[in-house]
Amino acid sequence: MPCTGRVAIIHLMKALEKGADGVFVAGCLEGDCHYQAGNLRARKRVAYVQELLKSIGMEPERVAMYNLSAGQGPRFAEICREMTERVRQLGPNPTRKNGERKEKAA
Amino acid sequence: MIMAKPKPIQEIINVIKGFDKVLLAGCNGCVAVCEAGGLKEVEILASALRMYFANQNQTIQIDEVSLTRQCDKEYLAEIKEMVPNYGAILSIACGAGVQFMAEMYSEKPVFPGVNTNFIGVTLEKGVWSERCAACGECILASTGGICPVARCSKRMLNGPCGGSSNGKCEVSKETDCGWHLIYERLKTLGQLQRFSVPNDPKDWTTSRDGGPRKIIKEVSQA
Ligand code: SF4
Ligand code: SF4
Numbered sequence: 001m002p003c004t005g006r007v008a009i010i011h012l013m014k015a016l017e018k019g020a021d022g023v024f025v026a027g028c029l030e031g032d033c034h035y036q037a038g039n040l041r042a043r044k045r046v047a048y049v050q051e052l053l054k055s056i057g058m059e060p061e062r063v064a065m066y067n068l069s070a071g072q073g074p075r076f077a078e079i080c081r082e083m084t085e086r087v088r089q090l091g092p093n094p095t096r097k098n099g100e101r102k103e104k105a106a
Numbered sequence: 107m108i109m110a111k112p113k114p115i116q117e118i119i120n121v122i123k124g125f126d127k128v129l130l131a132g133c134n135g136c137v138a139v140c141e142a143g144g145l146k147e148v149e150i151l152a153s154a155l156r157m158y159f160a161n162q163n164q165t166i167q168i169d170e171v172s173l174t175r176q177c178d179k180e181y182l183a184e185i186k187e188m189v190p191n192y193g194a195i196l197s198i199a200c201g202a203g204v205q206f207m208a209e210m211y212s213e214k215p216v217f218p219g220v221n222t223n224f225i226g227v228t229l230e231k232g233v234w235s236e237r238c239a240a241c242g243e244c245i246l247a248s249t250g251g252i253c254p255v256a257r258c259s260k261r262m263l264n265g266p267c268g269g270s271s272n273g274k275c276e277v278s279k280e281t282d283c284g285w286h287l288i289y290e291r292l293k294t295l296g297q298l299q300r301f302s303v304p305n306d307p308k309d310w311t312t313s314r315d316g317g318p319r320k321i322i323k324e325v326s327q328a
Contacts, residue, residue: 010146013153052150055115056158094161 004028005038012049012063019096022087024064026079032069039067059090107136107227108200109234110143110220115154118196121217122155125166125193130155130219131185131207132172133199140234142220143198145172151198151219176203182210189214224256242312242319248305250291255308257284263305265289 001007004027015023025046027039043065050060064083068075122128130152138144152170159166171188173181176199189195189211197204198219208216224236239256245263246253255261259277266285269276273286292298310316 008146010149010153013150013157017153017157052115052154056119056154057161058157095157 003033003035003038004042005033005035007042007045009045009049009052012046013052016053016058016062016093017095019093021090021093021096022062022064022083024066024079024083026066026068026076029067029069058094061086061090062093107139107225108202108222109140109224109226109236110137110198110200110222111140112142112147112151112198112220113218115151115158118151118217118219119155119158122166122194122196123159123164127167127169127192128155128194128196129185129188129192130168130170130196130198131176132170133174133176133197133203134172135175135177135199135203137199137203137220139228141232143200143203147198148172173199175199176207179206179210182207240313241308241310242316243309245305245308248300249288250295250297250300252284252288252291254284254288255313257282257287259284263308265301 004025007025012023012025025042027042028034030039033039046063046065049063053060053062064086066079068079130148132138132143132145132148134144138146141147148170152168155166155168159168169188169192171185173184175181176197192214194215194217195207195211196217196219197207199207200220201218201222204216204218208214225238225240226234226236229235236256238253239261241255245255254263258266259275259281260267262285266283266289267276270283270286273283275281275283289298289301292300312319
């Protein structure tokens with residue numbers, strides 16, 4: 001996407017519904033958005049999805065917002081490791097687990 | 107437009123959990139504007155509900171549809187073929203839409219997914235505010251275009267109560283005193299003499315006190 005401002009709530013939800021264990025949005029640094037407030041909007045949407053997940057009994061930590069510039073390769077790698085570790089601790093997305101079980105049962 | 111707020115998802119879960127197949131029906135009219143019941147909200151709510159039930163190991167099929175309006179039969183009829191396939195309908199239109207849906211598909215349980223709040227305006231993106239209480243006898247002409255029925259917490263008709271302070275209503279510091287607003291507007295319009303002539307007592311039978319209301323415009327009838 002050209003800007004995290006285009007990340008809609010449904011994009012995050014669909015990723016989780018389809019079984020992603022975690023989703024993070026990597027936006028530009030706050031104050032550096034080419035479109036002024038795209039990354040701030042994305043942050044709000046991530047927070048909204050976190051609340052929604054809580055309301056259906058899922059771990060809000062499965063979605064996260066990070067801010068970094070395109071030039072921060074090492075930071076990106078660090079974020080990926082951080083997110084992977086977090087998700088590993090949470091375990092698999094229960095939506096997928098149940099889906100798999102159903103498929104096996106069928 | 108009619109403004110609504112989504113119901114807490116647990117409340118929705120409780121009413122639909124006993125069904126195998128549920129049709130989640132949005133409305134692209136008013137409730138889409140206040141981001142409570144349009145196409146986008148249908149997608150998000152359906153996704154959340156599907157995830158919830160999957161996590162509970164419960165197989166409930168939740169399908170999505172979004173109608174142009176739910177307060178017109180023509181649009182409700184568009185889902186005539188679909189409805190028999192479902193055990194229940196979850197409508198996230200306003201209360202009028204939910205009821206019209208239930209009237210048309212009277213053999214199906216129809217549940218509301220939003221709380222309908224008021225007739226109002228979009229103040230800014232994400233902020234909606236009440237303006238009219240549909241009293242049936244508009245008095246805006248004598249109140250500087252600001253409605254005391256909807257915007258005075260006590261529906262006073264001839265000026266503020268003693269709880270008006272610094273332009274705010276005693277009900278909440280967040281709420282403007284409707285009569286303060288009216289006073290300021292009338293002052294701007296040079297119409298403060300309006301306060302020397304009290305409004306007549308309001309006939310509330312045109313409002314809800316007269317029972318459910320109906321409008322018939324003969325020339326428009328088929
Ligand atoms: S059903 Fe309700 S929300 Fe939908 S268009 Fe009609 S009045 Fe507005
Ligand atoms: S006076 Fe009645 S019709 Fe006019 S804006 Fe107020 S509530 Fe609505």
